[in-house]
Amino acid sequence: MEIKIYKDKQEVASQFSNYFFDLVKGKNEFHVALSGGSTPKVIFDILARDFGDKIDWSSIHFYWGDERCVPPTDEQSNYKMTVKHLFSNIDVPEENIHRILGEIDPVQEANRYAELLNTSLTKVAGVPQFDLVLLGMGDDGHTASIFPHEIALWDSKKSCVVATHPESGQKRVSLNGAVINNAKEIVFLVTGANKAEKLKEIHDKNEGYKKYPAALVEPNNGHLIWFLDKAAAAELA
Numbered sequence: 616m617e618i619k620i621y622k623d624k625q626e627v628a629s630q631f632s633n634y635f636f637d638l639v640k641g642k643n644e645f646h647v648a649l650s651g652g653s654t655p656k657v658i659f660d661i662l663a664r665d666f667g668d669k670i671d672w673s674s675i676h677f678y679w680g681d682e683r684c685v686p687p688t689d690e691q692s693n694y695k696m697t698v699k700h701l702f703s704n705i706d707v708p709e710e711n712i713h714r715i716l717g718e719i720d721p722v723q724e725a726n727r728y729a730e731l732l733n734t735s736l737t738k739v740a741g742v743p744q745f746d747l748v749l750l751g752m753g754d755d756g757h758t759a760s761i762f763p764h765e766i767a768l769w770d771s772k773k774s775c776v777v778a779t780h781p782e783s784g785q786k787r788v789s790l791n792g793a794v795i796n797n798a799k800e801i802v803f804l805v806t807g808a809n810k811a812e813k814l815k816e817i818h819d820k821n822e823g824y825k826k827y828p829a830a831l832v833e834p835n836n837g838h839l840i841w842f843l844d845k846a847a848a849a850e851l852a
């Protein structure tokens with residue numbers, strides 16, 4: 616596990632963009648699962664600004680680690696957020712964007728998306744393998760859309776599961792732990808003081824830390840990097 620700590624979220628975004636550029640350079644096919652929520656907004660803005668015309672986006676296929684079960688036009692949609700902050704500012708072929716269909720039945724979509732991963736990605740030990748999975752971490756320690764109250768979904772045999780937000784009850788489609796941990800590269804993008812306490816608990820492996828889904832992210836053979844800003848890393852030794 617590698618931890619990179621930067622001044623603020625703008626620097627996290629800029630340094631992650633450099634890392635992403637180096638990772639995709641020269642690759643003629645690259646499959647990345649994006650995270651959602653609000654942290655990626657500045658990441659995508661800066662990635663598009665700094666590398667929009669330096670990356671051959673036609674070689675990059677975009678998926679999601681999780682999506683809210685809402686239409687793609689909904690303000691809650693991770694896809695809509697990504698169009699606004701990334702896709703509308705880069706030249707990426709439509710056929711390279713593999714969104715989770717938030718507007719259809721969640722169970723039906725989880726099954727469809729699992730099949731899409733099965734046919735689109737290389738499999739290692741029978742599990743689809745992403746080149747890169749981006750993750751955020753909620754201040755409750757969730758990641759993707761695996762929340763502490765239904766942590767058993769992490770070990771689902773299904774590559775894609777239907778999760779439920781603990782407060783809103785909103786349904787989500789999420790990758791399971793097996794697909795996430797099978798990735799070649801896993802990057803956590805975590806910023807803000809509200810994440811500091813959980814980060815410390817997970818980093819220090821405090822009693823009971825494994826009740827947080829973010830603590831279960833352990834790449835099988837890949838590489839895990841945490842991109843943090845100072846505020847989120849404030850309680851790390």
Ligand code: 6PG
Nearest residue numbers: 651652653654751752753758759
């Ligand atoms: C989502 C995300 C989710 C997010 C965390 C952190 O769909 O909301 O995929 O896992 O990464 O909730 O969200 P912030 O980065 O906005 O704090």
